[in-house]
Amino acid sequence: MGNPTEPARQGVALDAARLARWLDAEQVPGAGELPVIERLTGGSQNELYSLTRGGERTVLRMPPAAASASRVDGLRRELRLLRALRGTDVPHAELVAGDPTGDVLGMPFYVMRAIDGWSPTATWPAPFDTDPAARRGLAFELVDGIAKLSRVDWRARGLEGFGRPENFHDRQVDRWLTFLGAYRFRELPGLDEAAAWLRANRPATFEPGIMHGDYQFANVMFQHGAPARLAAIIDWEMTTVGDPLLDLGWALLGWDGDEPRTEGFYLDVSGMPRRAELLEHYERVSGRSTADIDYYLVLANWKLGVVLEKSYAAFTGGGTVDPKVETFGPLVLQLLATAADLARSLPARRG
Missing domain, CATH: 3.30.200.20 (Phosphorylase Kinase; domain 1)
Structure with missing residues (x-):
């Protein structure tokens, strides 16, 4: 003590x-x-x-x-x-x-x-480390949390002015390119291609709601033991009123197409549900359509790459000594390549 x-x-x-x-x-x-x-x-x-x-x-x-x-x-x-x-x-x-x-x-x-629970790190605790059926529940609970968050009546709860949902998607590319411009020090293949696709394929309409802004396994806590039960969403530093579907895209970064990734993710997500199952669950709980999920996946990969590049730029410049930040270098390139590859594979909807 x-x-x-x-x-x-x-x-x-x-x-x-x-x-x-x-x-x-x-x-x-x-x-x-x-x-x-x-x-x-x-x-x-x-x-x-x-x-x-x-x-x-x-x-x-x-x-x-x-x-x-x-x-x-x-x-x-x-x-x-x-x-x-x-x-x-x-x-x-x-x-x-x-x-x-x-x-x-x-x-x-x-x-x-105080929350009596655990937050995922590099490994899962028992029984989720060895029981694929139990691990499936973690993903459904993760998606359930933001589905519930998205349906909160933010105006009725006094959050007018908490964010700027008007023209939210119109601002995204320019905002984050400006952010990147303050520290960019190397070529980033795929950055401009994905940015152009995002500009041309913005959702025509969306329903504003509370969005966490950094929604992933690392920013939630689960109750101890099985079955999986979400105890709390944590770390609200980036929360705003915007488009909650971006949270869903962020949460699905561990999936490659319809299947959980087998490599290149900070957690072992093998045994998790297919993406289609998670989209169905989100729609059922939130009441929102996920028809445009590909846009949000491109934006999530692209934006995360831009954000992590700031930490990696500081590391290469001697501004931070955290050794894990060194891994951000190749990760940024992977995220931007994924965004560009996905954008290249999708038909243009606008422009």
């Missing part, structure tokens, strides 16, 4: 007494008790702390002490989103309370229910 009064936080200590008074005011269980605070690992964009008080465990999430203004604003957006998701059937860590002002601890933060 960490020190209950002053856990290290990059030179800034959490004031347990002040936090306790705020928890009391928010009517969080354990009135009058100092929370036992323990620093957690696993937060990439924000810091995580376990709070134990009143016999209950919650998790506090806040930006690091030296966070940029954009990261702080991102935390506030997460807090707003979690308020909006209260009472929905979307699996998530339920919001307990939050402070968007930063007056309590020096940074905005929020407290959420």
